[in-house]
Amino acid sequence: xxxxxxxxxxxxxxxxxxxxxxxxxxxxxxxxxxxxxxxxxxxxxxxxxxxxxxxxxxxxxxxxxxxxxxxxxxxxxxxxxxxxxxxxxxxxxxxxxxxxxxxxxxxxxxxxxxxxxxxxxxxxxxxxxxxxxxxxxxxxxxxxxxxxxxxxxxxxxxx
Amino acid sequence: xxxxxxxxxxxxxxxxxxxxxxxxxxxxxxxxxxxxxxxxxxxxxxxxxxxxxxxxxxxxxxxxxxxxxxxxxxxxxxxxxxxxxxxxxxxxxxxxxxxxxxxxxxxxxxxxxxxxxxxxxxxxxxxxxxxxxxxxxxxxxxxxxxxxxxxxxxxxxxxxxxxxxxxxxxxxxxxxxxxxxxxxxxxxxxxxxxxxxxxxxxxxxxxxxxxxxxxxxxxxxxxxxxxxxxxxxxxxxxxxxxxxxxxxxxxxxxxxxxxxxxxxxxxxxxxxxxxxxxxxxxxxxxxxxxxxxxxxxxxxxxxxxxxxxxxxxxxxxxxxxxxxxxxxxxxxxxxxxxxxxxxxxxxxxxxxxxxxxxxxxxxxxxxxxxxxxxxxxxxxxxxxxxxxxxxxxx
Numbered sequence: 001x002x003x004x005x006x007x008x009x010x011x012x013x014x015x016x017x018x019x020x021x022x023x024x025x026x027x028x029x030x031x032x033x034x035x036x037x038x039x040x041x042x043x044x045x046x047x048x049x050x051x052x053x054x055x056x057x058x059x060x061x062x063x064x065x066x067x068x069x070x071x072x073x074x075x076x077x078x079x080x081x082x083x084x085x086x087x088x089x090x091x092x093x094x095x096x097x098x099x100x101x102x103x104x105x106x107x108x109x110x111x112x113x114x115x116x117x118x119x120x121x122x123x124x125x126x127x128x129x130x131x132x133x134x135x136x137x138x139x140x141x142x143x144x145x146x147x148x149x150x151x152x153x154x155x156x157x158x159x
Numbered sequence: 160x161x162x163x164x165x166x167x168x169x170x171x172x173x174x175x176x177x178x179x180x181x182x183x184x185x186x187x188x189x190x191x192x193x194x195x196x197x198x199x200x201x202x203x204x205x206x207x208x209x210x211x212x213x214x215x216x217x218x219x220x221x222x223x224x225x226x227x228x229x230x231x232x233x234x235x236x237x238x239x240x241x242x243x244x245x246x247x248x249x250x251x252x253x254x255x256x257x258x259x260x261x262x263x264x265x266x267x268x269x270x271x272x273x274x275x276x277x278x279x280x281x282x283x284x285x286x287x288x289x290x291x292x293x294x295x296x297x298x299x300x301x302x303x304x305x306x307x308x309x310x311x312x313x314x315x316x317x318x319x320x321x322x323x324x325x326x327x328x329x330x331x332x333x334x335x336x337x338x339x340x341x342x343x344x345x346x347x348x349x350x351x352x353x354x355x356x357x358x359x360x361x362x363x364x365x366x367x368x369x370x371x372x373x374x375x376x377x378x379x380x381x382x383x384x385x386x387x388x389x390x391x392x393x394x395x396x397x398x399x400x401x402x403x404x405x406x407x408x409x410x411x412x413x414x415x416x417x418x419x420x421x422x423x424x425x426x427x428x429x430x431x432x433x434x435x436x437x438x439x440x441x442x443x444x445x446x447x448x449x450x451x452x453x454x455x456x457x458x459x460x461x462x463x464x465x466x467x468x469x470x471x472x473x474x475x476x477x478x479x480x481x482x483x484x485x486x487x488x489x490x491x492x493x494x495x496x497x498x499x500x501x502x503x504x505x506x507x508x509x510x511x512x513x514x515x516x517x518x519x520x521x522x523x524x525x526x527x528x529x530x531x532x533x534x535x536x537x538x539x540x541x542x543x544x545x546x547x548x549x550x551x552x553x
Contacts, residue, residue, distance in 0.1 A: 007461075018538060021468035022461035150206055157186040157199035157511055159289045159338075 004033055005042070012046040049144055060134060061090075061106050062113045064121065065099035067129040076100060079126045088116050099131070110134065177293050181517040185501060189511040196540045198528040199511040201338065203403035203484070207440070208451035211402065214443035215436050223435050229427040230419075231259025231411070232438045238445040239411055247381040249389060255416040258423050259409070259433045259441075263368045263397045264290060266412040269422040270364050270393050271298035271330075279329040284315040285519030286487070288338045288366070292519075295332075303328070306521035309489060312478040313342035317355040324359055331356055333382070334366035336373055336482020339518045339527035341463075343373055343482040346380045353385045363392045368410070369483040371401035371452060374460045377481050383413065390415045400483070401452050402444045409437040459484050462530040462537055469541035470528075473548055484531040487515065491524035493551050501526055503551070508543040 007019055016034075020027045037043045052059050068079050076094055083103060084092040091104035103121070107113035114132070122130050138146050167175070182199070189195050206212075230236065236253035243249050251257055260266040267290060275281070277299040283291050285304045295302040305323050307313040320331070333352070335344045344352070356363050365382035373379040383392040397410025412422060426432075444452075466486055470477045476489040490500045497514035504510050512529075515522030530537055 003457075003461075014534070018465060018534060021465045022534075024464055152204060154200050154202055154204070155186065156189040156195060156197045157182055157513060158201045159180060159182050159513075159517075 001033065001037070004030065005037070008034075008043065008046075049142055051146060053138075059106055059108065060110050060113050061104065062117075062135065063133045064103040064105060064117060065131040065133075066101040066103055066121065066127055068100045069126045069128050071126060079124060082124050083121065086116075086120065088113075088120075099129075173296050173299070177296055180289050181498075182289070182513055185505065185511060185513065188502075188505055192505075192509055195505070195509045195511055196532075196536050196543070197511040198530070198532065198537075198540055199513045200529050200531060201485075202405040202531065203400060203455065204531045204533065205403040205455050207403050207407070208444075208448055210447055210451070211404070211440045211443045215440040218436060218439040223439060225435060227259075227432045227435050227438060229423055229432055230257065231433055232435070232442070235259055235438050235442050235445075236411075238442055239413070242445055243381070243413065247384045249381060249384040251413050252416075256419055257411060257413055258419050258426060259411045259438060260397075260426065261410070261430055261433050262399060262408045263366060263395045263410040265408075265426070265430060266393075266395045266397075266410050266422075267291070267364070267366065268294050268297070269425050270395070270412065270418075271295055271300060272425055273418065273421040274298075274330055274362060274393075275300035276329075278327060280325060280327045281330045281332055282320055282323055282328060282361070283332050284320075284334075286313070286337070286339050286515060286522035286525075287332075287334055287518055289517060291332055291334070300330075301327070304519055304521075306519070307340075307342070308521075309476070309478065309525075313337060313340040313487070314344055314348050315352070316348075317351045320352070320355055328359060329362060330364060331361045332364045332366070334368075336369035336379070337485075338369065338483050339485050339513065339515065339522065340487040340525075341480020341483050341485045342478075343377055344380065345377070346385075349380050349382060349385060353382070353388050356391060357387060361391070363388065364395065365392055366395045368395065368397055368400055370396065372456055372459060372484060373482045374456075374463055375479070375481045379482070393418060398441050398444055401456070402448055403455060404437075404440065404444065407434075407437040407440055409433055409441050459530065462532075462534060465534065466528065466530045466537055466541065469537075469545075473541075473545050475548075484529055486528050486530060487522075487525050488528070489524055490526055493548060495551070497523055497526055504544065504547050508547045510540050510543050510547075 003023060007014060016027050016030050020030045068076055070076055071078060080092055080101060083089060088105050088107060089103055090106050093102045095102050105113055105116060107116060117130055117132055236257040239257055240251045240253045243251055271294045275298045278301060280301045280303050281295045282305055283302050284307050292302040303323050305315060305319050307315045370379040383389040383394045393412055393414040395412050398404040467479050470488045480486050493500060497516045501512055501514040513527040515525030515527060
């Protein structure tokens with residue numbers, strides 16, 4: 001099952017007719033496996049990694065360090081939920097170290113993101129401090145090198 | 160250069176007798192095509208793992224640009240010894256039993272030159288890698304081809320070897336997992352070969368460059384780890400295939416001190432030493448490269464199953480390869496010879512592969528397909544081959 005997940009994580013569009021022989025299973029078995037993994041929410045969604053900058057979009061991404069005042073009974077979870085419910089928020093992690101949540105936000109402009117942080121994020125009860133870091137240039141995302149110059153340099157035929 | 164005289168007849172007879180590799184012709188045609196998919200490449204499609212490349216870059220920055228000991232950096236030889244001790248439980252002394260070479264190709268050449276006297280015969284199971292015959296001839300020996308059979312999944316048997324032994328037979332040269340067939344030899348198969356080698360007191364050269372690329376629940380069996388075989392075996396291995404390091408040109412040979420000393424003598428006057436940059440990279444490969452290697456092997460294994468199913472579905476007679484990254488389907492039902500098949504397929508479908516007879520006469524009727532290429536390309540190549548066969552079935 002792990003191998004199936006690794007294949008899909010690498011390329012979710014790989015046809016089942018290719019995956020099945022690679023795993024030594026029938027297409028029907030692979031289909032059932034995938035259905036079960038989806039139902040169990042092991043597979044959460046199938047996304048496409050897009051180089052928006054190349055497309056011409058100038059989206060702004062910021063990583064926000066958030067400090068919280070933990071609440072009785074629910075700890076950080078309740079505040080985290082109030083934060084991750086926003087559409088602008090792409091990713092939220094609970095962190096060890098000098099801050100509590102790492103929140104990744106996407107917006108149309110610097111102003112857009114700053115506005116969200118100051119009016120929405122920092123005003124949530126329990127949020128004690130935020131520090132914003134804007135991403136200047138992505139080099140590698142989710143295991144994919146953005147501008148990969150490596151290519152097949154082998155001879156066409158060799159012994 | 161314009162020359163007035165024909166120098167060909169002045170060439171050494173041994174060199175004259177060697178035919179240029181049959182692969183060249185296909186390379187020339189395929190190299191000019193735009194959309195060719197090549198299953199003809201005998202090397203990994205992966206680039207060397209970054210940690211290995213990075214260690215070489217660091218070495219250069221630190222000024223490692225000199226010669227090394229003829230036998231290779233002691234650190235590397237110690238890592239090789241440790242590797243064989245831990246993986247195969249066979250012990251080699253880094254000081255006396257190991258020589259680092261410029262790829263397995265050099266190791267094979269050295270072995271032949273160190274061992275052979277004029278007229279000595281070398282048993283070579285075929286199909287086999289293209290240089291086995293040539294290296295034997297260049298060293299003054301006589302290659303004796305022993306054809307392996309498809310019905311045995313291209314494994315060689317002692318009976319087949321027995322039929323070709325003469326009083327002049329000195330060396331048995333085996334290469335499993337095999338290029339071009341993808342065949343492997345099980346422990347039982349090799350035990351029988353070991354008994355044969357013992358009975359005829361043969362030296363064995365075992366080319367195990369594809370050893371790490373063994374699949375389907377099988378495990379590679381190291382020939383020198385078999386009882387009594389270590390001292391009569393020259394074990395050749397390197398980093399090219401398992402660690403995707405073909406261009407680094409780095410390999411090694413393990414064997415009895417006298418044999419290694421003899422090979423070192425030739426090596427010191429010809430090659431001097433393997434490149435220090437490649438030796439540094441090889442140390443890193445052995446120390447930290449295993450996880451990257453295992454990942455590549457897992458990927459080859461998936462492609463292997465895909466391509467095997469593809470050829471089987473086409474109705475070609477094809478045994479399941481368990482090693483290296485080649486599959487060797489029987490294309491004789493098309494009515495074409497290996498060369499015709501390869502040429503016509505390249506012309507009409509732009510898929511390059513290598514005719515089986517390039518690896519020995521008994522490879523006729525087969526073609527070698529390398530699956531060291533991406534899944535997408537393998538799928539597309541299979542579709543094109545299927546289309547080709549549909550239109551040419553007789």
